[in-house]
Amino acid sequence: MYSLVTQAIKTCLLLHLMYWLCPALGAATLEVCPDGCAYSSIQQAVDAAAAGDSLLIKPGIYREHLILIDKPLSILGQEGAVVDGQYQGEIFRIRANDVSLSGLEIRHVGTSYTEDQAGIRVEKSKNCQIFNNKLSDTFFGIYLAHASNCEIRNNQVIGKAEKEISSGNAIHLWYCKEITVKDNLAKHHRDGIYLEFVENSHILHNVSEDNLRYGLHFMFSDYDDYLHNTFRRNGAGVAVMFSRHIRMQHNRFEENWGPSAYGLLLKEIYDSEITSNVFRKNTVAIYAESATRIRIAQNDFLQNGWAMKMLGSSMDNTITQNNFISNSFDLATDSRRNHNQYEANYWSEYAGYDLDKDGTGDVPYRPVKLYAFIVGESPATIILLRCLLMDLLNYAEKVMPVLTPQTLLDERPRMKPYPRNQSFNP
Amino acid sequence: MTRILTYSCYDLLRSRWSYAYFLFYLITTLALLYFSSDLSKAIISLMNIVLILSPLIGTMLGAMYSYNSREFVELLLAQPIRRRDIFLGQYLGLAGSLSLSFALGMGIPFLIYGVQVSAEVWNFATLLFSGVMLTFIFSGLAFWIAMKQEDKTRGFGTAILLWLFLAIVYDGIFLLALILFEAWPLEKFALAASLFNPIDLSRILIMLKLDISALLGYTGAVFQQFAGSTRGMFICVLSLLAWAALPVAGFLYSCKRKDF
Amino acid sequence: MIRFEHIHKSFGKQEVLKDIELHIPAGGLTALLGPNGSGKTTLVKSLLGLVIPQQGHIYFEGKPIAGKWDYRRHIGYLPQIARFPENLRVHELIRMIQDIRSEQGRPDELIALFELNPFLNARLRNLSGGTRQKVNLLLTLMFDTPLIVLDEPTVGLDPVALVQLKNLISQEKERGKTLLLCSHIMSVVEELADDVIFLLEGRIHFHGSLQSLLQEQGETRLEHAIARVLKPDFHLQRMES
Numbered sequence: 001m002y003s004l005v006t007q008a009i010k011t012c013l014l015l016h017l018m019y020w021l022c023p024a025l026g027a028a029t030l031e032v033c034p035d036g037c038a039y040s041s042i043q044q045a046v047d048a049a050a051a052g053d054s055l056l057i058k059p060g061i062y063r064e065h066l067i068l069i070d071k072p073l074s075i076l077g078q079e080g081a082v083v084d085g086q087y088q089g090e091i092f093r094i095r096a097n098d099v100s101l102s103g104l105e106i107r108h109v110g111t112s113y114t115e116d117q118a119g120i121r122v123e124k125s126k127n128c129q130i131f132n133n134k135l136s137d138t139f140f141g142i143y144l145a146h147a148s149n150c151e152i153r154n155n156q157v158i159g160k161a162e163k164e165i166s167s168g169n170a171i172h173l174w175y176c177k178e179i180t181v182k183d184n185l186a187k188h189h190r191d192g193i194y195l196e197f198v199e200n201s202h203i204l205h206n207v208s209e210d211n212l213r214y215g216l217h218f219m220f221s222d223y224d225d226y227l228h229n230t231f232r233r234n235g236a237g238v239a240v241m242f243s244r245h246i247r248m249q250h251n252r253f254e255e256n257w258g259p260s261a262y263g264l265l266l267k268e269i270y271d272s273e274i275t276s277n278v279f280r281k282n283t284v285a286i287y288a289e290s291a292t293r294i295r296i297a298q299n300d301f302l303q304n305g306w307a308m309k310m311l312g313s314s315m316d317n318t319i320t321q322n323n324f325i326s327n328s329f330d331l332a333t334d335s336r337r338n339h340n341q342y343e344a345n346y347w348s349e350y351a352g353y354d355l356d357k358d359g360t361g362d363v364p365y366r367p368v369k370l371y372a373f374i375v376g377e378s379p380a381t382i383i384l385l386r387c388l389l390m391d392l393l394n395y396a397e398k399v400m401p402v403l404t405p406q407t408l409l410d411e412r413p414r415m416k417p418y419p420r421n422q423s424f425n426p
Numbered sequence: 427m428t429r430i431l432t433y434s435c436y437d438l439l440r441s442r443w444s445y446a447y448f449l450f451y452l453i454t455t456l457a458l459l460y461f462s463s464d465l466s467k468a469i470i471s472l473m474n475i476v477l478i479l480s481p482l483i484g485t486m487l488g489a490m491y492s493y494n495s496r497e498f499v500e501l502l503l504a505q506p507i508r509r510r511d512i513f514l515g516q517y518l519g520l521a522g523s524l525s526l527s528f529a530l531g532m533g534i535p536f537l538i539y540g541v542q543v544s545a546e547v548w549n550f551a552t553l554l555f556s557g558v559m560l561t562f563i564f565s566g567l568a569f570w571i572a573m574k575q576e577d578k579t580r581g582f583g584t585a586i587l588l589w590l591f592l593a594i595v596y597d598g599i600f601l602l603a604l605i606l607f608e609a610w611p612l613e614k615f616a617l618a619a620s621l622f623n624p625i626d627l628s629r630i631l632i633m634l635k636l637d638i639s640a641l642l643g644y645t646g647a648v649f650q651q652f653a654g655s656t657r658g659m660f661i662c663v664l665s666l667l668a669w670a671a672l673p674v675a676g677f678l679y680s681c682k683r684k685d686f
Numbered sequence: 687m688i689r690f691e692h693i694h695k696s697f698g699k700q701e702v703l704k705d706i707e708l709h710i711p712a713g714g715l716t717a718l719l720g721p722n723g724s725g726k727t728t729l730v731k732s733l734l735g736l737v738i739p740q741q742g743h744i745y746f747e748g749k750p751i752a753g754k755w756d757y758r759r760h761i762g763y764l765p766q767i768a769r770f771p772e773n774l775r776v777h778e779l780i781r782m783i784q785d786i787r788s789e790q791g792r793p794d795e796l797i798a799l800f801e802l803n804p805f806l807n808a809r810l811r812n813l814s815g816g817t818r819q820k821v822n823l824l825l826t827l828m829f830d831t832p833l834i835v836l837d838e839p840t841v842g843l844d845p846v847a848l849v850q851l852k853n854l855i856s857q858e859k860e861r862g863k864t865l866l867l868c869s870h871i872m873s874v875v876e877e878l879a880d881d882v883i884f885l886l887e888g889r890i891h892f893h894g895s896l897q898s899l900l901q902e903q904g905e906t907r908l909e910h911a912i913a914r915v916l917k918p919d920f921h922l923q924r925m926e927s
Contacts, residue, residue, distance in 0.1 A: 257638070257654075259645035283643040303466065305640030326466045328640035348467050374605070380612040381604045382644045383620055385633055386470075388478055389597040433782050437771040498771050501825070504734050504763035505786050508755050685697070685737040 033058035042075075042083065043067050057081040057104065065109075069094045069101075077104035077133075085109050085119075091138070094122040100129035109138040111166055118143035118168070119157075122150065130155065140168035141189065148177040152184060159189040161212050169194040170211070173201070181206060191217040192234065199223050207232070214239045214265075215256075218246065226251065233257070237282065239265040246272040256282045263304070266291040266314075273297075276420075279304055285327075288314045297321050300420060306332050306372075315339040323417045324348060324367070328385060331367035331408075332376055338408040342367065346414040354415045365413040368404045370397035430502070430512055434519025443487060444527045451531025459539050465546040466636070469553055472532065473632050476553060477625055480560040481589055484524060488568025489585045491520050493578045500686050513569070513681050517674065521565045525558045532557070549635045556628035559666045563624045564589065566673030573677045573684060596623050613646035621661075624669040631662040687712040687833065687864050688733060693742035695728055702728045703739065704888040710881075712832070715855065715865040717875040717896075719912060720885035726868045727766060729885065730835055733866075734763055746833075759787065762831040766838045766868075768822035772811035776802065776821055779810065783825050791828035799850055800824060815842040827854065834858060835866045840874060852877065876908045884915055891915055 030049050032039045039045035042062055045055050051071040059080030065088040069075070073096070077083075081103065085091045087110035092101060099122075106119040119138030122128050124146045131153040135141045141157035144150060152171060161167030170186030171193045173179055179201040185208075186192035192208030195201065196219040203226035208215035215231030216238040218224065225247035231237035237253040239262075240246055246269065253263030263282035264274070267289045274296045279285035285304040286296070290313040300323045301307035307327040310317070312335025319340060324330050325348040344360070352361035371390045374381050384390055397404060438444055454475060458468040495516065502512050533554065541550045568585045575581035600619055604612060620626040633641060634653060641653040652658040693706040702725045710716050718726045731737040733744060735751055735758070743750050746757045770779055780793050797803055800820040805813060813821065819842040826834065836855075840848055855878055858865060869875055875882070875896075882899050884892035892899060892915055896908070903911040 257642045259643060259650065261642070281639050283639050303636075303639065305637065305643045325464065326470065326636075328637040348462075348464070374601075378605050378608040379644050380608070380616045380646075381601060382641060383616040383626075383630070384597055384601055384604075385629075385637055385640060386473065387597045387626065387629055388474070389594050389601065391474060392594075429782070429785055433771065433774070436778075437773045440773040495771065497765065497767055500736060500765050501768070501770065502786070503736050504758060504761070504765065505783065506756050506759035507786055509735075683738060686731065 027052045027054065029054040029056055031056045031058060032062075034060035034062070046071075046073065046075075049073055065089045065091050067092050069096060069099055071096050072098035074100045075104070076100075076102055079103070081105065082107065085138075090115075090117045090119075090121055092120045094120070094125055094128060097126040098128075099125065100131075102129070102132045105134045105136075106138060107136045109140070111139050113166070116140050116143060116168060116172070118172070121145070122147045125150075129153075134158075135170075138168075140172055141170040141186070143169075143172045143174075144176050144179065145174045146176070147173075147179065149179075150176070151180045151182070153180070154183045156185045156187075157189070158185070158187045161189050164190055164212050167212060169217075170208070173198045176201065180204065186211065186215075191215075192231070193217070195219065195221045195224065197221060202226070204228055206230075209233050211235065217241075218243045222246075225249070230254070231256065231263070234261075236260070236262040236265050238263070239267070240269050240272070241265075241267040242269070244270045244272070248272065248274045249276050251277045253277065253279045253282055253285065255280070258283060262287040266294070269294065274299065278302065279307070284309050286310075288317070290314060292316055294318075295320075298418070298420075299323075301325065301327055301330075303327065305329065309333070310340060311335070312337065312339075317341070318343070320344050321418055322346070323420070325417060329369065329372045329375075332372040333368055333405060333408070334376060336403075336405050338405045340408075342408065342410045344412045344414060345410055346417045347410065348417075350413045350415075352413065359415055361413040361415055364409040364411045366398060366401070366404065366409060368408055369394045370404055373403050428515070430507075430515025431519045431522070434516045435523045436519075438491070438520060438523040439526070444523055447483060447524065448527035448531040451528055452534060455532050455535040459535050465536070465539065465541055465544055466549065468536075469546060469549050470636060473553055473629075473636070476528075476532075476557040477560070477629055478593055480528065480557045481564040481593060481625055484521070484561045484564030485568045485585045485589045486582075487524060488520060488565035489572050489582050491516070491565075492569050492572030493581065496686075503686055509681055510678055513573075513677060514674070517566060517569050517677070520569075521562045524561045524565065528557050528561060529554060549632070552632050552635050555663075556631055556666075559670060560624060560628055562670045563666070563673065566670065566677065570673045570677040570680070573680045592623050592625050597626065600626075611646075613644070613649045617648065617652055621665050624666060627662055627665050627669065631659065631666070634659050634662065687747060688866075689745040689748075690729075690733075691743045691745070693729075693732065693739045693744065695725075695732060695737060695739045702888050703732070706742070706888075706890060708883070708890060708893065710864070710866065712864050713862055714880035715859055715867060715878050716881040716883060717879035718866060718868045718883050718885060719875065721916075724885045725888045726885055727837055730763075730837055730866065730868060733835065734758060734761065760832050762826045762829055762834045764822055764826040764834075764836045764839050766841070768818050770810040770818075770821070773809060775807055775809055776813075777806040779821070780825070780828075783828075787829060789829055791830070793824065793828045796824045796828055799854070800847060816844055816847070819843055820847060823851065827858075831863075833864045833866070837868045838870070839867070840869060840871050872907075872909045872912070882908075884912065886916070 030045045030053060031037045032042055032045045032055060034040055042064055046069055054074040057077040059078055061082045061084055063084050063086055065085040082105040083091055085108045087108050091106055091109060109117050109119055118140035119135040120130060121143045126148050128150040130142055133155045135157045137160050142152055157170035167190040169191040170189040171181055173195045175197045177199050182204045184206045187210050189211050190213050192211045192215045194217045198221040201224045205228045207230045209232040211234045213235045215234040218240040220242045222244045228250045230252045232254045234256050237256045256263050261283045263279045263285040265287050269291050271293045276298045278300045280302045283305040285301050285307045287309045289311045292315050294317045296319045298321050302325050304327045306329045307324050309332045317340040319342045321344055323346045330347055347365050350361060350365045352363040354361055370393050458471050462468045536550055541547055571584050572581050575584060620630055688710040690706045690708040693703050695703040720726050728737055732739050751757055784790055802820055805817055879896050882896050900911050903914040905911040
């Protein structure tokens with residue numbers, strides 16, 4: 001608390017200092033408005049401004065596209081300042097360091113099958129700040145290529161995606177470093193937030209929902225983390241592919257439903273951490289293919305179709321201290337061998353006993369049911385979920401495992417769920 | 427008819443069976459809620475019990491009641507009253523009182539545990555609805571069998587076999603078919619086959635609430651449409667109602683030409 | 687009052703009623719006699735619509751009964767075996783029948799007559815056979831119906847109740863009711879019957895007044911007359927023995 005206050009005071013002081021100092025350094029504020037100001041177009045003002053100047057965009061509709069910002073500028077939109085691209089092409093293109101862009105409503109970028117047109121594009125720049133903007137119907141929303149040390153904060157990016165092939169991503173990062181994406185809302189795009197070749201970046205407190213493909217998509221990106229985000233009703237919540245050293249904590253993955261829908265899709269990912277997340281009502285909460293040395297701990301898996309699908313190619317993962325509650329299937333796997341460690345989780349399906357009262361069940365739990373195996377082989381049998389016959393078959397298999405992996409056991413299943421700080425039902 | 431219904435209900439609600447059935451559900455539900463202390467988990471466990479027991483009890487008591495009330499029916503038949511009304515009244519009295527035992531036995535503990543203000547209230551309602559529908563369907567089927575089969579032992583045998591078939595054998599055949607013809611497009615077959623078994627139908631109705639996440643994992647356009655919208659639920663409810671109407675229509679038709 | 691026209695009834699292969707033609711006029715007591723399996727109960731039941739004949743028509747007070755139910759308001763029927771909803775109490779059963787017929791009848795009079803007062807609160811499953819039969823009689827006779835059909839009314843009755851029943855039947859006769867009685871007890875029939883119908887293997891072998899039956903067969907006892915109908919050489923046999 002104390003540090004927050006001091007930090008706020010410091011920031012305040014710094015801002016005031018800059019405000020008083022800047023004019024002294026010769027920086028000017030250029031006002032833009034549809035009528036009666038010195039400039040009626042943003043591009044004119046940008047062209048006229050000197051490096052370090054500020055642009056104040058007054059309320060009104062500016063029908064412009066391809067606004068090129070090639071010098072350090074601070075562009076601030078007032079409430080009601082709208083930039084309408086009229087489907088002519090890209091709107092802002094930033095090709096300079098130290099640019100800040102905020103408070104604008106940006107809309108109507110045309111769909112293109114050949115170019116990744118965006119509402120705001122940042123190219124080969126450092127230290128950019130993009131915040132408090134509202135982007136709607138902009139094909140790609142905020143697109144950073146070869147950028148570093150940028151902050152994308154508190155933007156609303158809402159698209160109109162209908163098909164994957166003709167839609168863009170809300171926030172798209174490509175070959176970037178040290179980017180912070182925070183408090184944004186990404187909705188109705190192909191991917192909510194997309195990262196390819198992005199390092200040392202932080203994705204925090206964002207809400208990504210109703211996107212066609214993924215809420216958050218990592219490709220070839222290492223040493224990143226994403227914390228406290230919510231991924232809801234996307235084709236899949238988060239896909240992490242070909243990446244290493246990713247930290248995934250305190251996120252919510254909810255209602256990602258469909259034939260190939262996952263809360264979290266892991267593919268070729270190494271040395272990462274998935275902790276303290278909540279997976280609720282996803283078709284598959286975690287799907288892991290060739291995932292290695294991942295620690296999956298302290299997560300809550302609630303009412304998912306499959307809590308985990310762990311393919312045989314995944315190895316040396318640790319699954320511990322999670323709560324598995326009321327999932328249709330706790331675990332499915334395609335292999336009869338087990339190379340992962342399951343230990344000390346709570347499984348609501350567990351029917352064992354605890355005679356020595358140490359909170360740990362005295363008989364091991366087998367998370368893979370025969371029926372999960374049958375459904376894996378012939379998916380149409382899902383229609384027989386929870387019928388008496390299946391219960392009997394599951395029981396027989398439990399007593400004498402034939403088809404399910406014999407060594408896949410939780411030797412120390414918990415009798416009671418682990419208490420968590422966050423509530424289960426928001 | 428309402429008079430017969432009232433008296434049948436009255437008669438049955440005083441019988442040991444109603445109490446036993448009520449107490450069974452009361453104790454089982456209380457125990458499940460106490461030990462799981464989680465509503466959704468208790469609903470899943472109860473679902474397995476309801477899907478087996480409601481049809482079984484409906485069948486057994488339906489047959490028993492029909493056979494035991496033969497002479498009473500004769501007494502009634504000699505009164506100025508329509509045949510149809512007697513049997514309909516008796517059937518509704520039986521199914522109604524069983525449903526009441528079931529609904530109270532299962533409902534009271536859930537209400538104590540606050541289901542009405544929880545997120546599970548619709549899952550619970552679906553389970554309750556399914557249980558009641560199964561009671562009506564299977565006691566109706568038993569009435570029909572008893573109407574067609576004069577011999578009590580044979581009638582009971584037929585009723586039990588029917589229950590056994592629908593509760594387990596049907597699913598076995600279904601499972602084998604799904605595995606053997608895996609290469610074929612099976613989704614329509616799978617959905618259609620479920621409609622022809624009221625137990626499967628109730629199970630799917632509950633699953634559309636409880637296990638929707640898993641059901642939507644199946645690739646298939648028809649299946650997606652079925653599970654992904656309210657259409658599936660609508661079809662299930664309608665089919666269950668049709669299932670409830672079928673045995674009633676059956677025994678009312680056979681009662682017209684039956685000798686007593 | 688009652689007319690049977692060409693009634694045929696068979697259960698499976700077994701023909702129970704074969705072309706029954708019968709007219710029972712209003713008033714008086716008609717006894718329906720015949721050995722076991724001769725079709726007495728079936729005939730009575732078909733009158734009540736409990737059994738549905740394959741052929742023929744039955745008229746009650748001039749109207750066909752097929753598919754009708756309201757005419758039963760005018761019939762009091764005592765079935766051969768009485769069984770009731772076992773969990774009901776006697777007074778509840780009485781109320782129920784009153785309720786169904788929407789008529790009060792005269793239960794109190796009959797309760798007193800059959801001394802059923804101590805049993806009114808008992809559940810039917812706890813009653814003895816005789817008491818059940820009394821309840822059965824009560825239910826049949828408590829309404830003021832122009833036709834009374836009694837199928838083996840004397841079963842299980844103690845001698846006192848039997849006498850009371852006979853008195854009751856006589857009273858009803860005197861009040862101008864039509865009675866139809868199936869019985870094995872010949873003394874009852876001899877005492878009360880005006881007309882006799884003798885049924886054998888689904889056919890009517892005799893229908894006429896009790897007097898004419900006795901005269902025709904040259905017997906003074908009904909039992910013997912019946913035996914002669916059954917076996918015309920009965921008298922001979924008796925002489926020889």
